[in-house]
Each structure stands twice: as C-alpha cells, then as structure tokens.
Amino acid sequence: GLDWNSLVAFDNVAAGHDGVMSDASGSLIIKPCVAAEVQFYEVSNAEHPEFAQLMPTFMGSLQHEANNPLRGKKLDTGLAIVLENVLAGFQKPNFVDVKLGKRLWADDAPLSKRNKLDDVASQTTSGSLGFRIAGMKVWQPEGSGEYKVFDKFYGRTLTSDNVRNAFSTFLCVDQKTETSDIVEDVISNIEEAVGAIEQIIAKQESRMYSASLLFVYEGDPQARKEALDSAVTQTEQSRHSDDRRQEGENVAEDEDDEEDEQAEPKLFDIKLIDFAHAEWTPGQGPDENMLMGIRNVRRVLRDLMKEVSHE
Ligand code: ADP
Ligand code: MN
Known part of the structure; x- marks a missing residue:
C-alpha cells in the first residue's frame, strides 16, 4: 500500500501548484487536488472508458489528516489524487x-x-x-x-x-x-x-x-535510439505477422509469448x-x-x- 512516510517531493513538474509528491518507486504521483477532480476521474472511468484512456491511470484518492507532509502547501484541500506518473518508464x-x-x-x-x-x-x-x-x-x-x-x-x-x-x-x-x-x-x-x-x-x-x-x-x-530501433522492429514484426495472417496462418500464439517480455x-x-x-x-x-x-x-x-x- 501507499505509506505517507515513504512519499518524496516530486519536482519533475512543468507547471501548476506546489506540493506534488511521488511514491518511492516513482511510478505514482500524489497531487493535492479539489474534490471535483477526483469526481471527474471517477465518473470518466466508470462511464467514459474511451476518454479515460487519455488520462493518467487513476489509482484513487487520499484524504489526509493534519500534520502530514502535504498540509500547509498552496492547494490545501486535505485531499490528494493518486495517479500513474506519466514520466515513469523514460530515462530522461x-x-x-x-x-x-x-x-x-x-x-x-x-x-x-x-x-x-x-x-x-x-x-x-x-x-x-x-x-x-x-x-x-x-x-x-x-x-x-x-x-x-x-x-x-x-x-x-x-x-x-x-x-x-x-x-x-x-x-x-x-x-x-x-x-x-x-x-x-x-x-x-x-x-x-x-x-x-x-x-x-x-x-x-x-x-x-x-x-x-x-x-x-x-x-x-541513447535511450531514444533504443526506443526508435525497437519501434522499427515492432513495425517490421507486425507487418510480418500481417503477411502471415493473410496467408491464413494462426499467429496469435507467437504474439502472446511476447507479453511476458520486458x-x-x-x-x-x-x-x-x-x-x-x-x-x-x-x-x-x-x-x-x-x-x-x-x-x-x-x-x-x-x-x-x-x-x-x-x-
Ligand atoms: P495544477 O492544478 O497544479 O496545474 P496539474 O494537474 O496541471 O495541476 O499538475 C501540475 C504539474 O504536475 C503538471 O504541469 C505536470 O508537469 C505534473 N503532472 C501532473 N499530473 C502528472 C502525472 N500523472 N504524471 C506526471 N506528471 C504529472
Ligand atoms: Mn495545470
């Protein structure tokens, strides 16, 4: 679970209010917010799945008490939203x-x-x-x-x-x-x-x-080069399996195997x-x-x- 004591300040922000935090692994951000924002995430996830794909993955919200690290910051609602960190998975x-x-x-x-x-x-x-x-x-x-x-x-x-x-x-x-x-x-x-x-x-x-x-x-x-190379490989692979599909082969099995990979x-x-x-x-x-x-x-x-x- 998410432990308040393990949160760290998240300074990789481009704009906005102070007080954004992240978990120790950096895969989540915890952002002070108003209730309307949590509600919008909840309704979007429940009723507008296609739109929800455009948002960071919503993990939930936290209502925190007095004297915890997020109090006293500029957006002092006592409420914070927990989201996927969109920057996670990039090197720089x-x-x-x-x-x-x-x-x-x-x-x-x-x-x-x-x-x-x-x-x-x-x-x-x-x-x-x-x-x-x-x-x-x-x-x-x-x-x-x-x-x-x-x-x-x-x-x-x-x-x-x-x-x-x-x-x-x-x-x-x-x-x-x-x-x-x-x-x-x-x-x-x-x-x-x-x-x-x-x-x-x-x-x-x-x-x-x-x-x-x-x-x-x-x-x-260097990481960009690797991402570009892998994108090219992906395109080639999918073109290849499209060809095989047209030839009537069953390619689903091969593709399932790839899911476990990094x-x-x-x-x-x-x-x-x-x-x-x-x-x-x-x-x-x-x-x-x-x-x-x-x-x-x-x-x-x-x-x-x-x-x-x-x-
Ligand atoms: P504010 O109301 O303070 O403007 P934002 O939701 O715009 O709040 O967030 C402020 C900044 O935090 C953004 O400019 C962005 O850099 C960063 N940020 C917000 N949400 C995420 C996220 N899910 N992953 C990574 N960075 C984020
Ligand atoms: Mn903003």
Whole structure:
C-alpha cells in the first residue's frame, strides 16, 4: 500500500501548484487536488472508458489528516489524487504542459478570475491558438547533465509565428541526434496521436477549462535510439505477422509469448491532465474551446514537420 512516510517531493513538474509528491518507486504521483477532480476521474472511468484512456491511470484518492507532509502547501484541500506518473518508464523524460483553451475559467469562477485569465489569454497564444505552453523541461545531454527549465513566462512570450520552436526544443530537433527523415517520422506519429485524442474529445459532451496535454519525449539520446530501433522492429514484426495472417496462418500464439517480455523502451507519451474545472455536460455537444486548441497543436506540429523537411 501507499505509506505517507515513504512519499518524496516530486519536482519533475512543468507547471501548476506546489506540493506534488511521488511514491518511492516513482511510478505514482500524489497531487493535492479539489474534490471535483477526483469526481471527474471517477465518473470518466466508470462511464467514459474511451476518454479515460487519455488520462493518467487513476489509482484513487487520499484524504489526509493534519500534520502530514502535504498540509500547509498552496492547494490545501486535505485531499490528494493518486495517479500513474506519466514520466515513469523514460530515462530522461522531456515534458511540456500545453494548457488548452482560449477560455480558461469555468462557469463558477468569480469575475476577477475571469478577467485575469482573459487578460493572459489575450496576450498569449491561448487567445490566438487556443493553447499555450504552460511550462517545459528539456534534458541537456551535453555538458551539464541537467534539465533546462522553461517556466510559464517563457510560454507567455511565444506567438503563433514562433510557438513551434517550443516543440522543436522539446523534440531535440536542434540536437541533430537523428536524421531529418526520422525526426519527420516522429513528429508525424505525435501529430497522429494528437489527432486520435481530438477524435475522442470531438465525440464527448464535456467541458474542461485549464486542462492540459502533457507531452513526454525521451530526452536521453541513447535511450531514444533504443526506443526508435525497437519501434522499427515492432513495425517490421507486425507487418510480418500481417503477411502471415493473410496467408491464413494462426499467429496469435507467437504474439502472446511476447507479453511476458520486458516493457518496450518508450519514445513518447501524451496524456490529458488537470481536471479541477472539468465536468460531463450531456446535451451540450462537443467542447469546441478544447478542440480549437488541440487542432492548432496539430497544425503547429505539421508546420514543424514542413520546416524540418526543408532543412
Ligand atoms: P495544477 O492544478 O497544479 O496545474 P496539474 O494537474 O496541471 O495541476 O499538475 C501540475 C504539474 O504536475 C503538471 O504541469 C505536470 O508537469 C505534473 N503532472 C501532473 N499530473 C502528472 C502525472 N500523472 N504524471 C506526471 N506528471 C504529472
Ligand atoms: Mn495545470
């Protein structure tokens, strides 16, 4: 079970409130939250399984007492949510928090908060593109062996003309570790994955304000190479078994054997996070505010692909 005394501070965050913790193994995060967020995870898991796949795996919630390590932090609700750590399984995860929506406040927000968030949106790509970079950390393989931190002010300075630079930095395009063919392929796969997320959200009737896409990319060049090689092998294997299937062979057995093997090295992952202001709203149609941001993320990724291919 989860023991309060074994929790450690989790500083691998891109943005947001203080006080995120992780378990000793690093596979879980424990994040102070409001009751509405726990409820949104519960309802999504129970009633919207396809959407729930876009979220980190929900392990439960903890209501903690006075005098434990999470008290006194900024988000002092006494409640914490236990989630899969989306960064687990990467050697040196690069990650970026992409905050979605032009409108960032829920119906229950006071006027002062609406005005403040509308102001920020009007001065950033939140207003023009329906998303902005809320924070990012990128592993620096050369020299220092440290993370370069891009805080919320970095994201606020970006414009619709240069926001693709953030994705370029995040994906280590300038490190030139991979050929432009490979980089194009990776961006194309990520763009497709965002497209799959868009398709699911377009089918749902929900409203989410200030939710984010958390992108994770392997920042360690050697681990990245291994992940890329293994992806190629996987594609070849599945093509091979597709061929055999067409020839009428039963390939199910071979594939079952592979399940026991070690987890594949991860190249990237994308999850939707931060549901403090999210709810299911049957009858209201899709969340165009979120969809605008997601579609523009795709467009920016396609622009970056073109840029890479012309280099
Ligand atoms: P807040 O309400 O404080 O903005 P978020 O849910 O956005 O809360 O979380 C803050 C930060 O914590 C995110 O920017 C992200 O970097 C990190 N984070 C949140 N959830 C996870 C997760 N499941 N796995 C890994 N990192 C996470
Ligand atoms: Mn957040």
